[in-house]
Amino acid sequence: MNNRTTNIVKAVLLIVLMLAPWCASLIWVVQIYGDHPPRLFVLADAIYLFVGMWVYVTWKAKTLNKQLALSPDLALKPSNAYRPSDFSFWTIETAYVSSVAHLQRFRGLPWYSKLLGLMLGDFPNVRFRAGILPSTHAFPLVYFARGEISLSPSEFEFVARAPSSARGSYSALYSNLDTKLSFVFQPHQIASVDVYDVGRVMPASVTSVSLPFIRIRTTTGQLRDFLVCSGSENRSEIAPETERLFVALRSFAANDRAARVQSP
Numbered sequence: 001m002n003n004r005t006t007n008i009v010k011a012v013l014l015i016v017l018m019l020a021p022w023c024a025s026l027i028w029v030v031q032i033y034g035d036h037p038p039r040l041f042v043l044a045d046a047i048y049l050f051v052g053m054w055v056y057v058t059w060k061a062k063t064l065n066k067q068l069a070l071s072p073d074l075a076l077k078p079s080n081a082y083r084p085s086d087f088s089f090w091t092i093e094t095a096y097v098s099s100v101a102h103l104q105r106f107r108g109l110p111w112y113s114k115l116l117g118l119m120l121g122d123f124p125n126v127r128f129r130a131g132i133l134p135s136t137h138a139f140p141l142v143y144f145a146r147g148e149i150s151l152s153p154s155e156f157e158f159v160a161r162a163p164s165s166a167r168g169s170y171s172a173l174y175s176n177l178d179t180k181l182s183f184v185f186q187p188h189q190i191a192s193v194d195v196y197d198v199g200r201v202m203p204a205s206v207t208s209v210s211l212p213f214i215r216i217r218t219t220t221g222q223l224r225d226f227l228v229c230s231g232s233e234n235r236s237e238i239a240p241e242t243e244r245l246f247v248a249l250r251s252f253a254a255n256d257r258a259a260r261v262q263s264p
Contacts, residue, residue, distance in 0.1 A: 090151045092245065094231035096143035097158065097181065098213060099223075103201040106142055113140055127173045138175065142198070142211060145178040146231055151248055157184045158228070183222055190253035191217040195246060196227055212242045214249065 105123070112118045117137030119125045125138040147160035160181040163174045196215035213227035230241035 090248065092149040092151075092230055092241065094146060094161075094233070095149040095158065095245075096211060096213075096229050096231045097145040097147070097160075097223075098143040098211075098227040099225065100201060100215075100227070102144050103142060103198065103227075106140055107202050109140055122176045124174075124176045126175070128171070141174075141177075142202075143227075143231075145181040146174075147181070149228070149245070151245075151252060153252070155184055155186060156190070156249065156252060158182060181222075185218055185221060187252055187254075189218050189220050190249070191219050193246065193249045193253050212239050214242065214246050216249065 106114075109123065110118075113120070113123075117127075117139040119138030119140055124141040124144050126141055127138050145160045146163055147158055150157040150159075158181070160177075160179050162179045163172070163177070192215075194215045196213040198210040198213060202210065211229050213229045215225070215227055216223075217225050228245070230238045230245060232238050232241055
């Protein structure tokens with residue numbers, strides 16, 4: 001059983017454990033009071049559902065963060081540094097592109113959008129569906145584009161791709177992503193490559209879910225300052241693949257000279 005299936009099973013079990021006492025109490029009250037339950041029960045019922053939803057969202061966030069964990073002290077090591085002779089072409093099928101400005105917009109969203117998925121406006125978001133139950137909750141995304149990264153000794157390219165819904169009983173519907181974004185950079189156009197600490201813009205009090213972004217500054221082109229990370233479907237692979245991308249991009253930018261690294 002893979003990590004994704006395991007997490008889905010855990011999520012279903014958690015929902016069952018939370019709803020079982022509520023269903024039992026509801027049946028008991030209906031049997032005793034019929035269609036006119038006491039107001040105290042209605043209030044307690046609402047509080048229980050709110051607390052249960054908070055527990056579920058908190059658990060999901062902590063589970064996701066364990067899979068996305070990336071050390072902020074990530075350093076370029078000579079033993080695993082990318083060199084042009086290592087490979088002629090490398091592709092990451094799914095990568096996320098964001099920016100500091102986008103994260104600041106995310107931080108400014110109402111708390112109920114981030115916690116409960118009650119999304120308004122045109123902010124990039126995703127809706128999840130499990131089984132036959134449709135979802136009306138649109139959770140905001142900390143990135144504004146997703147697509148394919150291609151890296152060779154001479155070019156760093158990104159082309160946005162429209163995400164497709166996952167197959168099977170679990171699916172996701174994305175909205176308001178930039179599906180036309182694309183860029184190509186040569187080594188001399190990369191000014192700096194740094195590990196970016198998302199917590200500096202969005203502390204835990206704002207959101208407990210952070211992606212291990214790399215910050216790239218350029219000297220030309222459509223994007224002069226942006227963030228990028230792996231978007232692997234296997235969440236446990238996001239951190240190590242982003243680390244490999246970080247090492248590769250620093251050596252790509254160096255192009256046979258010392259990489260210029262600036263603090264974010």
